[in-house]
Amino acid sequence: MNSRYHQPSPFVLAEKPSSSFSSVSTTSAASATSAASSRSAGSKLLFGEIDTSSDRSSQTYASVCSFVQCDSGTVLKFWLDDKCRDTFLSHIPKRDLASLRLACHDFSVRAAPALFEDLSITFRTSTFTKPARLAALDRLGFYVKTLSFNLPHTPETFLPPLVDPETGAELSFTYTPHIETPSARCPKYGDPGTTEILSRQYPALFHAATNVPAFIRAFSAFLNMQRLTVSCPGYDPSTRQRRNVVDFALISLRIAVERNCLNALDSLKLSPIHPGGLLYLSPRIGYGATPRSASRWARIRHLNIHLDSLPKITAPADGEPDILKLLQTYLRNFQANLSTLDFRWNGEKGPLPGRQSSMSASVTEQHPARRSPSTQAQRPVERRKGPIPLWFPKLKRFEVDNVTTSATQISGFAQSHRRTLQELNLENVELTSGTWHDALAPLTGSARRRRHEETADIPIMLSPTTAAPALPAPMQRVAVAGEASGRRSLRFSSWLAAKRHKPAGARKVREGFGGCEGHFKKALGGLMPWI
Structure with missing residues (x-):
């Protein structure tokens, strides 16, 4: 082996992720x-x-x-x-x-x-801004099939509050991603004053995370990427109200995926991800989302989420936890083609992600036939509108871990997906009500057999040789006291007998054909001698 080929390189092939690319x-x-x-x-x-x-x-x-x-x-x-x-x-x-x-x-x-099928990137200040690394991505990105993007929560990623340099008052700003390269006419953060304050007070890692054009430029090299893994370890629930560089980097990452032609991407893994990360990765309600954003993520077929749970998940006044609402809103982006869904709560147990909302499940309207007339007149029709339950028309495999739910919720999810669901894995699941027999009834078929036995129709076969029983003689009309005064009284049997003497429509048709029977025999006798 010639020693002149051993040159120092900014890329380090690593089974363990380095500070930059693994290459x-x-x-x-x-x-x-x-x-x-x-x-x-x-x-x-x-x-x-x-x-x-x-x-x-x-x-x-x-x-x-x-x-x-x-x-x-x-x-x-x-x-x-x-x-x-x-x-x-x-x-x-x-x-x-x-x-x-x-x-x-x-x-x-x-x-x-x-060698370059699996690539691991740990986000740093110069990850997507150093020209040598971008040039290397252009040469090696074609081979990448699995990309692991690491965004760890560290003390350096937390952002201090903005302070007005003249008055010392705390400032707030609304972040708007800019797809174009910033210029003097179009500052990066909206106006020149805010851009100057952010450039002086926020660290360089923040400006690298908000450099959306650099993310788009880097992800354009991964033409054959099939699997994307996003990891945000080190999350502390006590700091969820503070601004974090990780959230801004997730926005840039989502926009980079949406703006590039990554047609081979069909698998997404978020492990681990904090609850706020789902908000910034959502293509519908996230920052910088466009009507075309959801179409890119709708192609995902395999989804794996390990979500960090907050301590003491409590439900607000409307009956559903905020984390569950955010999770269901995010999962709706993948309903079209999702075939595999793996979900796990990190930390405390959480609710079932595919559960039906209590608002949509409770409908107070009753059938009008089951109400009394007084209730129908006094009580108006009441409906409680809620979100539509999650339904994945192509789901084949569903796995949940560290979940607390009721047997009714599992049964409802299994019942709505019983036509496509092939595998259901329930790990570390605690039932709050009901039994496992009730929860798995739609998949085991016991409920279906029980319902079939209750509503089965048994046909009665009659022999064609059995002679029909003789009909009883019709009741005779009898005279009543009213006839003497000129009023006629007619029994139901007499009325039925009168109707029986009238020829029906079928009898008229048969009589019409019977009149032409001779002509048919003469015309078709030679062709069909059995007539």
């Missing part, structure tokens, strides 16, 4: 990308590449071994087989892959997809 060998990665693009074109071969389009023997492969410093045709055949090579590279540790890429050019090209 290696920027010099060799540039040539790897150019070689990969040239190989796809197929016009000519670069140094270290071997033409595999035509059939060659071992001796023919041996003639080009000098490119990879190997004189064994067997090794070349093993290396040029895609299945063998990919399986071999998948079992090599990341650090060894970095060294393997320095051996020769072809090794650098072949090992790059396996």
